[in-house]
Amino acid sequence: MKQAHCIYQDEEHRWLAIARDASKPGYIIDTNEYVVVHGEEALLCDPGGIEIFPAVFSALSAECDPTRLAGIFASHQDPDIISSLALWLEFKPDLKCYTSWLWQSFLPHFGGQDSTFVPIPDPGMTIRLDGLELQAIPAHYLHSSGNFHLYDPKAKILFSGDVGAALLPADNNDLYVQDFSRHIRHAEGFHKRWMGSDRAKRDWCERVSRLEIDMLVPQHGAIYQGADVQRFINWFAALEVGVLRS
């Protein structure tokens, strides 16, 4: 059963991680969903697929008022990211969905109408959440051709979508990375196969190295914190990507 864990709190400003679902059917990839709460509003990052909607919805509702959801941030267009869109809109029809302009006319296949989508231009944009300024950081071609991460400069958290993802064994339910070198083995195959562009990868590493990041929170697997964040960036910078087999 999915549960929301508070991974950051500063008064009215919180990050919730809805992570690691041991009870979902094994043939569905495990996903993490994140909620940024600030004052009266909340933003849901990569809400996940249709199948896990009830679990995500109830986990979110246990920790925050779901009517405060103002928006959804979709890092890219994958079904494990955003196929539940219609259901969230069913609950709250005026939700805004922030996503790359590239996917603006594709995501309506999952639900929503023209007024639902806020297209993010290639260089990124600021997303405001009841006074808090969040940054959509370009991560194109990692792995999707229109791809964004979300940076919260106040909480120093970077939501990194599929970057940093690890396909962990079923018995590993740690919320945070415990042992980087052991953890990263479960990330290697995924990054080599899914991340298509070496140049995009180097650009991203450079871009995020300039940010102050306490936690790097991916859509699959465990959260990198403290020194593990830079460890991950260095590891990724050195990794050969876009290869079918190593």
Next chain:
Amino acid sequence: MNAPEPNLHGIAPRTGELARIVRVNEEIKAIVATAFRINLMALNAIFLAKRAGNAALGFGVLSNELRRFAQDLTRHMASLREMTSGSVGSVTGVVQQQRMATILAAALKLSGDGVPGAREARRRGAARLAEQQIRLRSLDLRLRAAVEETQQLVELGGVLARSAKIEAAYGGSFSAALMQVSTDFAEVIAQIKRSLEVLGKERLVKD
């Protein structure tokens, strides 16, 4: 938060409605094909009557009528088809709305009853579903009325076929051939009648 996670695969998908539309469409297609056959048979009958000359004057008139009947029937079926293809959109809407309502209900149940916004979400969903069902129901009524009208037309076709049989008896040396043609007519029209009966029993929505 110890409630068991609902298994969405256990929620039976409501595919019955679409399956019904498919059956209705198949039945319509069968009638259209048969109407085409009547048209050809009537043309043949007209030529046959011409060759039989004075002996088959009445038969010739009836063949012309049967041909007109086949054309009317084709027109009727075309409008029926238009109706059912229009209903695919409405039915899909209902099926989708039902599926979403079921998943949303599971989510709200998992979250306990006090979730803010739950009542509004349920009410909105129910209103949308009701609206779509009303649309489907009126389509269903129109479809049924159209089927009844077609059934009356086919009754007329049956009368024509029976009269053709009687006329065939006066066909002299062509009598056997004319009898064969009119028997074929009667059989084909009986087939259409059966198809229409099936169609008349189909409902796009369950009451």
